[in-house]
Amino acid sequence: MRLIRLLWVAALGLGGTAAHADEQAVKSLTQLLEQAQTLTGRFSQLTLDGSGTQLQETAGELSLQRPGLFYWHTDPPQEQLMVSDGQKVSLWDPDLEQVTIKKLDQRLTQTPALLLSGDISKISQSFDISAKQSGDVIDFTLKPKTKDTLFDSLRLSFRRGTLNDMQLIDSVGQRTNLLFTGIKANEPIPASIFKFDIPKGADVIQE
Secondary structure, eight states, rough: HHHHHHHHHHHOTTTTTOOOOHHHHHHHHHHHHHHEEEEEEEEEEEEOOOTTTTTEEEEEEEEEEEETEEEEOOOOSSSSEEEEEEEEEEEEEETEEEEEEEEEEEGGGGHHHHHHHHHHHHHHOOOOOOOOEEEEEEEEEEESSSSSOOOEEEEEEEEEEEEEEEEETTEEEEEEEEEEEEEEOOOOOOOGGGGOOOOOTOOEEEO
């Protein structure tokens, strides 16, 4: 699961208006992210190589709650689960019967998944941000300031103030596109969803 791995190990149009100044882009993105203290919904993921050939297509569900709580579940047959409880992140691979656990440190807070649920005030410290608006859609392009990342750019798109899609591009031009559907903001989420119980008999790797 390429996207899960990107979320896990990365150190975090036509007729449109001109790109905003960086400060305005940061302010706009911060306001859009801050207005959703919780998010739930579905996603569909399509991964393409540099020539546009499809490599993988999956779907799943997500839930997040600020600060730092995250649940990302990819549907079978390529099932994987990533859960953050605000202190550590657990990656469960049922095919391998293996769970990998990492401490939620500064590097992990810069990943795309936790960008959506983490400390918004630190976004501009990790990324150079620009924005472009066309009608009711605004696109933000985030480029990591550090070199030790698995993606060269990350685009977040909002339609009428709601998260609509995301695209990651790596150094060889491979693209991972995500479309979010059924997004609901600021609805209660059971605390239990952000707690991962290690399955009996699973191999556990602590990193």
